[in-house]
Amino acid sequence: MPSTNPSDPHASPDRKASLGGALRRRILTMxxxxxxxxxxxxxxxxxxxxxxxxxxxxRQLAGEGYIELEPNRPARVTPLGYRSLRDxxxxxxxVYVASTRLAAERRTDAEVAELKEIQHRFRAAIRDGDxxxxxxxxxxxxxxxxxxxxNAYVLPSLRxxxxxxxxxxxxxxxxxxxxxxxxxxxxRDEAAAQHDEIIAAIEARDPDRAEALVRAHLDLSRxxxxxxxAPEGMAIRxxx
Amino acid sequence: MPSTNPSDPHASPDRKASLGGALRRRILTMxxxxxxxxxxxxxxxxxxxxxxxxxxxxRQLAGEGYIELEPNRPARVTPLGYRSLRDxxxxxxxVYVASTRLAAERRTDAEVAELKEIQHRFRAAIRDGDxxxxxxxxxxxxxxxxxxxxNAYVLPSLRxxxxxxxxxxxxxxxxxxxxxxxxxxxxRDEAAAQHDEIIAAIEARDPDRAEALVRAHLDLSRxxxxxxxAPEGMAIRxxx
DNA sequence: GGACTACCAGCTGTCTACAATAGATAGGAC
DNA sequence: GTCCTATCTATTGTAGACAGCTGGTAGTCC
Numbered sequence: 005m006p007s008t009n010p011s012d013p014h015a016s017p018d019r020k021a022s023l024g025g026a027l028r029r030r031i032l033t034m035x036x037x038x039x040x041x042x043x044x045x046x047x048x049x050x051x052x053x054x055x056x057x058x059x060x061x062x063r064q065l066a067g068e069g070y071i072e073l074e075p076n077r078p079a080r081v082t083p084l085g086y087r088s089l090r091d092x093x094x095x096x097x098x099v100y101v102a103s104t105r106l107a108a109e110r111r112t113d114a115e116v117a118e119l120k121e122i123q124h125r126f127r128a129a130i131r132d133g134d135x136x137x138x139x140x141x142x143x144x145x146x147x148x149x150x151x152x153x154x155n156a157y158v159l160p161s162l163r164x165x166x167x168x169x170x171x172x173x174x175x176x177x178x179x180x181x182x183x184x185x186x187x188x189x190x191x192r193d194e195a196a197a198q199h200d201e202i203i204a205a206i207e208a209r210d211p212d213r214a215e216a217l218v219r220a221h222l223d224l225s226r227x228x229x230x231x232x233x234a235p236e237g238m239a240i241r242x243x244x
Numbered sequence: 245m246p247s248t249n250p251s252d253p254h255a256s257p258d259r260k261a262s263l264g265g266a267l268r269r270r271i272l273t274m275x276x277x278x279x280x281x282x283x284x285x286x287x288x289x290x291x292x293x294x295x296x297x298x299x300x301x302x303r304q305l306a307g308e309g310y311i312e313l314e315p316n317r318p319a320r321v322t323p324l325g326y327r328s329l330r331d332x333x334x335x336x337x338x339v340y341v342a343s344t345r346l347a348a349e350r351r352t353d354a355e356v357a358e359l360k361e362i363q364h365r366f367r368a369a370i371r372d373g374d375x376x377x378x379x380x381x382x383x384x385x386x387x388x389x390x391x392x393x394x395n396a397y398v399l400p401s402l403r404x405x406x407x408x409x410x411x412x413x414x415x416x417x418x419x420x421x422x423x424x425x426x427x428x429x430x431x432r433d434e435a436a437a438q439h440d441e442i443i444a445a446i447e448a449r450d451p452d453r454a455e456a457l458v459r460a461h462l463d464l465s466r467x468x469x470x471x472x473x474a475p476e477g478m479a480i481r482x483x484x
Numbered sequence: 485g486g487a488c489t490a491c492c493a494g495c496t497g498t499c500t501a502c503a504a505t506a507g508a509t510a511g512g513a514c
Numbered sequence: 515g516t517c518c519t520a521t522c523t524a525t526t527g528t529a530g531a532c533a534g535c536t537g538g539t540a541g542t543c544c
Contacts, residue, residue, distance in 0.1 A: 020497090044526075054499050056296045059527085060303045067307015069400060075258075076505055076526060088396060095397040098342050102335060156328065157335040157408075160309060161401035168397075260527090284496075294529045299497085316496060316535055488543080497534075504527070513518080 023051045024061050031070050031081055032143055032170040033136045034178070038084035042071060069164045084171055089233065092172065093226050096165045097219060100146070103162050104202065104218040105211040106153035115152045116207050122148055123199050130192055135177050143170045145199060152206070173225070176232050191228050195221065263291045264301050271310050271321055272383055272410040273376045274418070278324035282311060309404045324411055329473065332412065333466050336405045337459060340386070343402050344442065344458040345451040346393035355392045356447050362388055363439050370432055375417050383410045385439060392446070413465070416472050431468050435461065 027047075030036040048058045066073045072080050122145045129137030143166050150162035198221045205214035267287075270276040288298045306313045312320050362385045369377030383406050390402035438461045445454035 055526090056299075056528095057498065059296075060300055060497095063300045063303040064307045067304045078525075091395045091397055094346070095342060095395055095401075098338055099397075099401065102338050106334070155331045155335055157331055157339075157401075157405055160404050161335075161339070161397075164400050165397055285494095295496090296498095297528065300527095318495075486544090488541105490539105490541085492539080493537095495534105495536080497532105499532075500530095502527105502529075504525105506523105506525085508523080509521090511518105511520085514516090 019051050019053055020057050020061055023047065023053065023058065024064065026051075027061070027065060028070060029140065032167065032174075033139055034171055034174045036081050038081050038171065040081045042079040042081065044079070068160075069167055082167070084168060084175075088168055089172060089229060092165065092168050093222070093229075096169065097222050099158070099161045099165050100218050100222060101215050102155075103146075103150045103153045103158050104206070104214045106155055106158060107149045108206045108209055108211040108214040110154045111152045111206050111209070115148070116203065119145070119148050119152070119203055119206070123196075123203060126199065127196055130196060135174070139170050139174050139177065142173065142195075149202075149206070169225075172229065176229060179232065187228070187231070191224060194224060198224065259291050259293055260297050260301060263287065263293065263298065264304065266291075267301070267305060268310060269380060272407065272414075273379055274411055274414045275376075276321050278321050278411065280321045282319040282321065284319070308400075309407055322407070324408060324415075328408055329412060329469060332405065332408050333462070333469075336409065337462050339398070339401045339405050340458050340462060341455050342395075343386075343390045343393045343398050344446070344454045346395055346398060347389045348446045348449055348451040348454040350394045351392045351446050351449070355388070356443065359385070359388050359392070359443055359446070363436075363443060366439065367436055370436060375414070379410050379414050379417065382413065382435075389442075389446070409465075412469065416469060419472065427468070427471070431464060434464060438464070 027036070027042075036042070042062070044055050044058050044062070047053075048055050051058070062071060062073065062079050065071045066079070069082060072082050122141055126138065126141035126145055128134075129141050146162065146166055146169070150159045150166075153159065198217060202214060202217045202221065205217055267276070267282075276282070282302070284295050284298050284302070287293075288295045291298070302311060302313065302319050305311045306319070309322060312322050362381055366378065366381035366385055368374075369381050386406055386409070387402065390399045390406075393399070438457060442454060442457045442461065445457055
């Protein structure tokens, strides 16, 4: 019985919260691939729980959009289809702009400080070549801005977008060919620089500038994704 | 044991779906007031279920924003504070406009037909003075438009807004003093007429007109809410 | 008389065991 | 040989019982 083992890292007092956090992270970083089936029994054993609390956690994750449930069928990680990309770039700007504008108007000093800490960890992950950490801290960064908006409706909307933001980004980052592309390093640095500018605009309580910056930030992602999904043809001549 | 009673209306094959639907409806129509505690045991008995499936349903509802959960504390219906009104009218236009524009671009004929059916039931509820039915069908109407947008991110965002749209409207409609106000009947008819115009714009695949209409629709609600929350002073003279 | 403490009731959280359903596999019929 | 069908297994869904926490109450001490 794994739960009786004191060295088990998951035998902590709140194993359920641990389960939820772990599942979210695995889905965001694509360690659980879109469409992958999730076995209740397996998770229960891994976290030293019985199935009912695991099932509760699954329901919650389903409500948040991480997984999808069908009756009498195993739970599956929310798929990420070709349509997701289009859907995302249609709706995400709306949510991100609303979130960032409100954050610029309503932020507290303590929140700005916390945002800077997240950005610090984000830059550290880039420096260390830690792709998962980079995806995760980027998620935390935008989520924190959503919290700073202090609006009960913005935050859940943003959360749903961020799930697929992270997963779309991960697809791009982990592609080895794309990773070697010189534009890749450029994009990485520019994204980090944009984060700094967004922080500055929010700190200065300047919604207009914050909006312009976050639009540019999303546009950078969008252009990279387009380049990745529909690259230029290879420079090969068939004339030898 | 209520579940063994064949005449029990809740002993249907899918009691859990029934539970979720009933709870959502009760919360939308304010039969479960904001902040009200929800007793698991009570619900389990009412729907002829044991507590685990009830708890699962609660988690799902929490994820969707209907209720709030805290550890070792009873579940509570999501509160509806003075800030909710402001938050709602700040963010709802953004979501409704996105939803309606996309619906106008992507709708199918079958969906338009279904939307007209919902509108038919909405008008019937108004005619019959059925306040709960009016609130519920209005919710269904806007939700259907969200489905017609065929965008995985818009729909959950809209869902969260609609929960409080229904509840805010219910506060207004059920106020007896406001109900007697002559503006009330006017607003009722105008809202229904706007629904018809929105349907027409979506059917005509005209996103711009649909956007203008839905903005006007929200503005009508907003003005009424403002009037309700901050009415003009009473016309009483203290001179006798 | 007021305040602190220990007990107690009720609820939430969890576990084990059982029932029901879906998919897979093997057997038989055409 | 192919298709259909029936059984069988693995997984999901549910029930009932137990453990742990919270809040209230009553009793006692200062």
